[in-house]
Amino acid sequence: MSDDAEKQTTREAISAVPALDTRATRDPEDSKMSKKARLSAYFTIAAAAFGLISDGYQNNLMTMTNVVYKKLYAAEYTSTVSTRVSNALLVGEIIGQVFVGLICDRIGRKAALVITTLLIVIGAILATAAHGAHGSVSGLLWFVAIARGITGVGVGGEYPASSTSASEAANEKMAKNRGPVFIMVTNFVLSFGGPLAVCVFLIVLSAAGEDHLETVWRVCFGIGVLLPLTVFYFRMRMLSPKLFRESAIKHRVPYWLAIKRYxxxxxxxxxxxxLYDFVTFPNGVFSGTIISSVIHDGSIRSTAEWQLLLGAIALPGVFVGAALCNPFGRRNTMILGFSGYLVFGLIIGLSYDKITKIVPLFIIFYGLMQSSGNMGPGNMLGLISAESYPTAIRGTCYGLSAAIGKTGAAIGTQAFTPIENNLGKRWTFIIAAICGVAGVLVTYFFVPDLTGADLADEDVKWLRYLAENGWNGEVGDEGDEEALAEKISAGKEDDSVDEKA
Known part of the structure; x- marks a missing residue:
């Protein structure tokens, strides 16, 4: 076969490979690899869920840790230091989302997932063992910030790596229910990380007591080491999803053509x-601080208990969004969720002085605002980002979108304290309402609705677009065992046909 024939520049060329009857030429080892590939898809979906629980836990770990640090290190833990430590994870996440997004497209989904798991484990170990030189509290807090930054690179990388793998595996095995399945193994477990982090905190606090708060926060950080290790073995054994094996572009990636088309x-x-992360992340990180300023006794245990209720109220929105994403459509569900920011943000913001005097009512409305965020943009942004782009650049575009989101989170976290101090706590909710209006407009005019579409269809359109624009390169994951076995078998068939001719 000529060099040109070996280059697969369209989806049709790739699809031609499995269309050949290669069963007669395969040996039992090929059948074993086919079975491994089928099982790998389910393991990929499950591993995404267990891996992202770890991310949700890490994202919410600082909620109660902020309260503890303010009590332990009242003089050193100023608003500037608090913002730095809270933002460290975000800065790391932005780096991880961009670079791991590129890695999972150029090298492979499996390599990206293994890298992110290792980084989370290393960062969590360093945070647990953090100490300042000569007992310096300032040094301790800098150590924690650096360790959280390393953890953030791993957590951020999980977004494109786990989410793209899960969407492709779900498209392969359960295409009709891809949306709800994707939501349950991504945003649900990320959201569940909030109540999980608070539950762990309450259990450790009950065991250690409020007189041993340093032990409490270190144990909570240490538990964050165990969660990613639960999926490490499965990630080492997995294969990349079939869509990636067929449609990856690892060399001469046409980024300019991607920008022109997408x-x-x-x-x-x-x-x-x-807009979503600008609102939801600082409200999550500082919700413990907000609650402790509202409740009467201000104790750490009471703050944690109200925080747990807040997280529990926010969770049902995930299920509502999962139920609506197919019949109501992805874009419409996201618009509905952003509208919830407008409604509940204004209710809390405009009546802040009165509503905070009734703590249960305040927590309910606060939870409903976060629940509407989960229902709409929280659920749909990952799903839409996984569906709007072809397989070859899915990780890159997903990672870039998530990184811009975390940039909003970092800016929101940085701006939260100045807004609270200069304009008042009510304005943190009024600004959330304003962001809700902006989110509705951006979603309506720029977000495509691909409800029910097969991810492979966009791959066909993308490769045809490349061919029409003169791009000529190799398509497919040459490094994958299963894909390589198929190509070898297909090559044997081609040789026999040539000999007969």
Whole structure:
């Protein structure tokens, strides 16, 4: 066969490989690899869920840790230091989302997942063992910030690596229910990380007591080491999803053509994610501080208990969004969720002085605002980012969208304390309402609705677009065992046909 024939520049060329009757030429080892590939898809979906629980835990770990640090290190833990430590994870996440997004497209989904797991484990170990030189509290807090940054690179990398793998595996095995399945193994477990972190904190606090708060926060950080280790073995054994094995572009990636074709959905996913994280992340990180300023006794245990209720109220929104994403559509569900920010943000913001005097009512409305965020942009942004782009650049575009979102989170976290101090606590909720309006507009004009679409269809359109624009390169994951076995078998068939001719 000629060199040109070996280059697969269209989806049709790739699809031609499995269309050949290669069963007669395969040996039992090929059948074993086919079985491994089928099982790997389910393991990939399950591993994404267990891996992202770890991310949700790490994202919410600082909620109660902020309260503890303010009590332990009242003089040193100023608003500036608090923001630095809280933002460390975000800065790391932005780096991880961009670079691991590129890695999972150029090298492979499996390599990216293994790297992210190792980084989370290393960062969590360092945070647990953090100490300042000569007992310096300032040094301790800098150590924690650096360790959280390393953890953040791993956590951020999980977004494109786990989410793209899960969407591709779900498309392969359960295409009709891809949306709800994707939501349950991504945003649900990320959201569940909030109540999980508070539950762990309460259990450790009950065991150690409020007189041993340093032990409490170190144990909570240490438990964050165990969660990613639960999926490490399965990630080492997994194969990349079939869509990636067939449609990956590892060399001469046509990024300019990608921008020309997908600039509109990129604005939509990046812009909406920025607005969502600008609101939801600082409200999550500082919700413990907000609650402790509202409740009467201000104790750490009471704050944690109210925080747990807040997280529990926010969770049902995930299920509502999963139920609506197919019949109501991805884009409409996201618009509905952003509208919840407008409604509940204004209710809390405009009546802040009165509603905070009734703590249960305040927690309920606060939880409903976060629940509407989970239902709409929380659920849909990952799903839409995984569906709007072809397999070859899915990790890159997903990672970029998530990174822009975390940039919004970092800016929101940085701005939260100045807004609270200069404008008042009510304005943190009024600004959330304003972001809800902006989110509705960005979603309506820029976000595509691909409800029910097969991910392989966009791969066909993308490769045809490349061919029409003169791009000529190799498509497919040459490094994958299963794909390589298929190509070898197909090659044997081609040789026999040539000999007969």
């Amino acid at each position: 600039w509109r959905p990129l604005i939509g996913t990046c812009g909406a994610w920025f």
